[in-house]
Amino acid sequence: MITRNKPVDVVIVGFGWTGAIMAAELAQAGLNVLALERGAPQDTVPNWAYPKVNDEIKNSARNGMLQNLHKTTVTLRHDRTQHAVPYRRYGSFKPGEGVGGAGVHWSGVHSRVMPEELNIPAHYKAKYGRGIIPNDMTVQDWGVTYDDLEPHFDMFERVCGTSSAANNVQGQITGRGNYFEPRRSGEFPLPPQRDHPTGQIFAKATRELGFHPYALPSANMSAPYKNVYGCNLAPCNYCGFCSDYGCLNYSKSTPQTCIIPMLDRMPNFELRPHSHVVRVNKAPDGKTATGVTYIDAQGNEVEQPAAMVVLAAFHLHNVRLMLTSGIGKPYDPITGTGVVGRNFAYQVLSSVNLFFDKSVFINQFIGAGGCGQAIDDFNADNFDHGPHNFVGGGVIWGRQTGNGPVRGIPLPKGTPKWGTAWKQACVDNFLHTGRIEAQCSNMPYKQCFMDLDPTYKDAYGVPLLRMTLNWQDNDLRMSRHVAGQLDTIGRAMGAKSQSGRLIGPGDSWDTTEYQSTHINGGTSMGTDPATSAVNRYLQSWDVSNVFVLGANVFANGIGYNPTGLVGALAYWCATNIRSQYLKNPGAMVS
Amino acid sequence: MSHEPCNTRRGFLAGSLALLPSVALAADEDGAQGRNQDEDLLASAPEPGRFTKPGYRPGFFTPAEWEFVCAACDRLIPRDDVGPGALELGVPEYIDRQLQTPYGEAANWYMDGPFIKASADFGYQSSLTPREQYRRGAAAIDAQCRRMTRRSFAHMSVTDRDTVLKRIEDGELTDPHFDLKAFFTSFLIKNTNEGYFGDPKYGGNRDMLAWKMIRYPGVRADYFEFASRIGPYPYGPVDIKGRKA
Numbered sequence: 001m002i003t004r005n006k007p008v009d010v011v012i013v014g015f016g017w018t019g020a021i022m023a024a025e026l027a028q029a030g031l032n033v034l035a036l037e038r039g040a041p042q043d044t045v046p047n048w049a050y051p052k053v054n055d056e057i058k059n060s061a062r063n064g065m066l067q068n069l070h071k072t073t074v075t076l077r078h079d080r081t082q083h084a085v086p087y088r089r090y091g092s093f094k095p096g097e098g099v100g101g102a103g104v105h106w107s108g109v110h111s112r113v114m115p116e117e118l119n120i121p122a123h124y125k126a127k128y129g130r131g132i133i134p135n136d137m138t139v140q141d142w143g144v145t146y147d148d149l150e151p152h153f154d155m156f157e158r159v160c161g162t163s164s165a166a167n168n169v170q171g172q173i174t175g176r177g178n179y180f181e182p183r184r185s186g187e188f189p190l191p192p193q194r195d196h197p198t199g200q201i202f203a204k205a206t207r208e209l210g211f212h213p214y215a216l217p218s219a220n221m222s223a224p225y226k227n228v229y230g231c232n233l234a235p236c237n238y239c240g241f242c243s244d245y246g247c248l249n250y251s252k253s254t255p256q257t258c259i260i261p262m263l264d265r266m267p268n269f270e271l272r273p274h275s276h277v278v279r280v281n282k283a284p285d286g287k288t289a290t291g292v293t294y295i296d297a298q299g300n301e302v303e304q305p306a307a308m309v310v311l312a313a314f315h316l317h318n319v320r321l322m323l324t325s326g327i328g329k330p331y332d333p334i335t336g337t338g339v340v341g342r343n344f345a346y347q348v349l350s351s352v353n354l355f356f357d358k359s360v361f362i363n364q365f366i367g368a369g370g371c372g373q374a375i376d377d378f379n380a381d382n383f384d385h386g387p388h389n390f391v392g393g394g395v396i397w398g399r400q401t402g403n404g405p406v407r408g409i410p411l412p413k414g415t416p417k418w419g420t421a422w423k424q425a426c427v428d429n430f431l432h433t434g435r436i437e438a439q440c441s442n443m444p445y446k447q448c449f450m451d452l453d454p455t456y457k458d459a460y461g462v463p464l465l466r467m468t469l470n471w472q473d474n475d476l477r478m479s480r481h482v483a484g485q486l487d488t489i490g491r492a493m494g495a496k497s498q499s500g501r502l503i504g505p506g507d508s509w510d511t512t513e514y515q516s517t518h519i520n521g522g523t524s525m526g527t528d529p530a531t532s533a534v535n536r537y538l539q540s541w542d543v544s545n546v547f548v549l550g551a552n553v554f555a556n557g558i559g560y561n562p563t564g565l566v567g568a569l570a571y572w573c574a575t576n577i578r579s580q581y582l583k584n585p586g587a588m589v590s
Numbered sequence: 591m592s593h594e595p596c597n598t599r600r601g602f603l604a605g606s607l608a609l610l611p612s613v614a615l616a617a618d619e620d621g622a623q624g625r626n627q628d629e630d631l632l633a634s635a636p637e638p639g640r641f642t643k644p645g646y647r648p649g650f651f652t653p654a655e656w657e658f659v660c661a662a663c664d665r666l667i668p669r670d671d672v673g674p675g676a677l678e679l680g681v682p683e684y685i686d687r688q689l690q691t692p693y694g695e696a697a698n699w700y701m702d703g704p705f706i707k708a709s710a711d712f713g714y715q716s717s718l719t720p721r722e723q724y725r726r727g728a729a730a731i732d733a734q735c736r737r738m739t740r741r742s743f744a745h746m747s748v749t750d751r752d753t754v755l756k757r758i759e760d761g762e763l764t765d766p767h768f769d770l771k772a773f774f775t776s777f778l779i780k781n782t783n784e785g786y787f788g789d790p791k792y793g794g795n796r797d798m799l800a801w802k803m804i805r806y807p808g809v810r811a812d813y814f815e816f817a818s819r820i821g822p823y824p825y826g827p828v829d830i831k832g833r834k835a
Contacts, residue, residue, distance in 0.1 A: 051830045054809035057788045062693055073700040076712055085708045085715055088700045194817040201820075239811035248811065361821050365806055366813040405787035405806055417759070418666040418779055419752070423673055423803075430804040431822075456702060512713040 002293075003302045008034040011292055011306035013277045013321065014313030016101020017563065018549035018570040020255035021156075022310050024229065024262060025574035027269040029582065034304065035269075036294050038276035038313075039098030043256050048246030056406035059245050065105045066244075067095040067314075072458035074316055076511050078470035079447060080333060086456050086464065091512040093346075093519055094244070095314045099273055100255045102314055102517060103563075107243040107369025107401055108219035108252050110162045111560035112153045112568070114380035115146035115182050117441070120391060120556055128386055134474055136446045137391065138336075138343055142555045143527040143536030146182055149568045152575065154185050156567035157217070160253035161225035161233050163190040163370075164217035179212035180376040193222040193236060197362045198434040199373040202398025205492035211375040216397055217564070218370030219253035229262035240402025242369030252369065275302075278460060280309050280325035280546060289327075289546050295460065307585075308545045308577075312570075315552045319344075319522040320465040323452050327543050328523065328533040333449050333468070339533040339541075341451045343444035343524040344467065345557035348394070348475050349437060349515035350483035352500030353410035354490050356432045363431055364403040372399030378438075378482040379559040390478040394440030394559045396485055398493075410435065413499035436490060438483040439516065440503075442557035445472050450522045467519075470509050480504035518562050520554035525569075535589040537581075538573040544587045547573055646793075648682075650689040650721065651728075654742070658728040659685060661744035665751050666782045673803035676786055676794075684785030684794035685724075694721040716769070720777060727773035730765045731758070789830045798835040801827040 010026050012019045015037035027033045047053070058064040075084035096102035116123040120139035124132050133139060166187045167177030192215035195203070203213040220236040227233070236251035250257050263269050274297035281290045281303070291305035311318045322328055322340045331341035356362060374397035376382055382393065403409075405426070410433050415425045453466040471479075483502045490498040501513070526532025529541040538553055540546040549570050551562045558565065580588055648656045660682045669675030676682070688694065696719040705717045718726065732742040735754060739746055743754060757763035758770045785794030787801070789809070795801065801808050808827035816823055827835050 050811060051809045051828075051832070054811050055789060055830060057784060057792050061784050061788070063698065066698075068698045069700045070696075070698050078711070083706055083708075085706050085712050086700045086702070087713070089714045091713050194814075196817055197820045200818070235814070237811070238813040238817040240813065241811060361819075361823075363813075363816070363819075363823055366817055366823070368817075405800070405804060406784055409804070417775075418755070418782075420668060420670045420672055423667060423670070426804055427672060430806065455704065456700075508711055510711045512711065 003300060005302060005304045007291070007305035007307070008032050009306065010034070010308045010310060011036060011304050012310045012312050013292060014038070014101065014311070014317065015099050015255065015271060016096065016312070016314065017103040017255055017567055019101075019310070019312035020103075020259040020263070021567060021570040022312055022549065022574050023269055024259050025571070025578065027263060027266045029578050031268065033269045034306070035271045036275040036277050036292065036304070037099050037271065037273045039273060041273045042098045042100060042104065042246070044246065044248070044250055048248050050248040053246055053248050054239070054241050056404050059241075060404075060407045063090050063094070065096060065246065066090060067097040070459070073464060075453045075456050075464050075466045077466070077468050078508055080468060084453055084466045084468070087511065090514075092510070092515055093517040094514070095316060095517065099271065103254050104246050104256065105244050106517075106563060109370045109561040110157065110160060110217045110219040110253070110564045111395070112182070113146065113149075113558050113560060113565045114180070114382070116381045117556065117558045118142045118145060120443070123381065124385070124391055127381070132385065132389055133391060134472075136472070137474065138444045138446055138531070139391070139556050140343075140524070140526050140528070140531055142525050143532075144525070144572065149572055150183070150185055152568040152571035153564060155228070155571050156564065158189050158228050159258050159567075160219045161189045161221055161227055161258075162217050162219050162253070163193050163222035164188045164215045165192055167214070178214035178376055180379065180382045188217065190222045190225055193218050193220060193368060193371040194238070195373065196238070196367060196371060196400040197360070198398045198400040198436075199371065201434065201493045202436060202489070203373040205489055205494075206373075206375050209488065209492055211377045213373045213375050216370060216372045216374045216399065218368065220368040220370045221251045227258055229259060231258050231261045233257050236368050236371075238366050238368050238371070238402070240365045240367050240404065242367065243401045276460070277313075277321065278324070278462060280311075280321060280327060282326070282543060286326075287543060289543050308547070311546065311548045312550065315519050315522065315550050316465055318548060318550050318552045319450050320452070320462075322523055322533065322548070323465070324462055327540055327546055330451060331449050333447055336446055337530075339524070339529075339531065341449045341522055342531070342533075343521040343555055344448050344450045344469060344519075345442040345444045345521045345554070346469060346509075347442050347516055347518045347557055348440040348471060348479045348503050350440075350479060350486060350500065350502045351435060351437045352486045352490055352498050352502070354434045354436065354493055354495035355412050355429055355497045356434065356494065357496050358428070358432055360494075361431055362400070362434045364400060364433055367400035367402030369401045372397050374398075378485060380441075388477070388481055390474045390481070391443055392441035392475065392478045392557075392559070394438050394479070394482040396436065396438045396482065396489065398434065398436045400434065405430065412497050434493070434495075436486055436493070438479070438486055439559060439561070440475070440479045440482050441559045442475050443472070444521055444556050448472070471503065471507060473505070476503065476505045476507060516561070518551065518557075520551040520557055520562060523548050523552045524555040525553040526555055537576045537588045538569065539581070539588050545585065547577065549573060646683045648686040650686050650694065651724070654732065655724065655728040656682065656686070657742070657744040658732060659724070661751060662755070662778060663782050665748070665755055666779060667786055674799045676782055679786055679796045679799055680794045681782055681785035684788065684792050685781045687793045688781060688784075689721050689724060695719050714776065716772070723773050723777045726768050727770070727777065730768045730770060734763060734765065790833075791830050798827045798829055798833075802835055
């Protein structure tokens, strides 16, 4: 027998960053809010307490903080002619598990978006002519502008206590931050973090090359901070266990450090962990959702009625729930019709290790996930695309996120992988190696999409999500240009030698090598229901009491890390629900 | 300098008693059966609080497999002038313990079929768990060695063992029924490195000697005043149990 719970005003599916943001905003509006999280509760104490969390075997070698792929994963292929196979072990991307989601093990690079990335067709066509956009590139207007989102970027930064220096405060140029920065309403909540050796050397070299280095906005604290919800964070101590780890020091912005302490005090909010939502239920007319069905900790199916449903799980799960629940028409890559699964994109990341002389101590075991120096000279449309005839760009950085030997000691190309020579190389290089990277946008294409896999299923018998994605010509040429700068920068930094992985023409998506968890698109936002799954308020065009958050609403990939934009879009959505939808429920865009 | 622990079974036992956890000694209370129930099932080794010590009896490997793993680890990370070898740091014990954790059963990998061959871009597509990899890998390599030299891997000369491993790594020595190269790169080398450089609580990296060798401070995890310095860090390592070295 299916258990039927008491109805709530809002049910939130998934409790990472976007779930916590929506819960905070809607609970503050007086609504009765229930969040369903499929994973376990976790918090700084006891889960990430020193030194238990500083365990490379558990958290790096065994992916202790990541989603258990045994229960559910995705399938992968490069194009429609291939048979997709499961993502059986971790490689290219790393979804999280449990309360806080990927917002726990993220690094903390907290960027915004470049304004033109929110409307690629209009910007590029006006500046470079129609021909610059390839026919199969399905870019579109997101329906929001940078100015629409600016207050919400600002809000999310004040929640996180983001550390950096502003360059453009309401049009006033300070000269202390990112030269290419769009207008900000205010300074960053905290000044930049201490600059580690990689960042110092990167900044000096890129400045001498004529580029414009700046302190990457970091959601790791440079000083004690109390945020807008009254939550307290502590200064980062550069412990070197950041990406893939929970923070031992209350220094990384996470739902646990920034939002949950406030929610814990609200009687109209409940977080129910171990609750795996399997579908959104719809009324017979198909135009409204009646709630969700989930599987509880005992394995029982439970029906949870709700007046509003917010999909706030990680990208992959949001897209799959839309498909399995029949919300929005599935995308058909042959006809190009349908919306759910459309505009699936990622990022193209190139990485170079720099091997310095023994007198240069980089000390890669010291670091913080979001801390580093970057240049935007090759990001978005900050450079003339005319001669190159491609769309997009990327951010180039020198970061030092913290590394230990189980995570892998980078070694010069050609070094044996075992034996005395290998060991000697480990001794010679461990303290003297830095890394620079180029993180480039990946545009959406007609032939890159997501749908339900016809063969493989998860532990609950539900089809896995299938990814069909490969790098396309435009993005490979763009990456060759942007990532090609790494070689010049590495030399200018004085590296004795350098080796790495530069993505360019001829390369395919290698799903075994970690690059980032920045997959995006699949339930794109937009202005046209024929090409977007949600409207500019992230409301389903078809089922008006369903709102969809996460990077899955991106209409194209961006150069920056996506969390800042994901958080800002969640605040934008919540603000408009409060100001418009609650007063007049129904379609907010007709 | 390197060990030749496995020229004969008697020589193996006698020559390596001081350094190798021996298969001949009876298990004491440190045998691999007891588990600390408090540890996270996902990642804990059996008895995470235990340190490598002589008298370890493998809980997973058979005597023949144990000989193979010890002999292979000894070649992957030999004792030499650069630093300690895998054997003296307890790496085989680490691997044996890990294979008795949920990792050994591929507990957080997607392991449903069908298992279809795909290009290397799509990663691991085998139905074999880490335990099965070692079971088959040790047997397959020993069988190849016997075919060539009438000796098992562990009983070959150091030079011959290196040659076998190199040929497996380069894809020159293959087995029609088992992917030797994948076993070598994705399991044997990987797990050996983990045991060598991992926290001592998992059975390897005895006395943090591998950390000392590369000057990794372990889990000190507090570098506020050192974050901006381009200079040497002055302190030695600390492990998860709070021991200093």
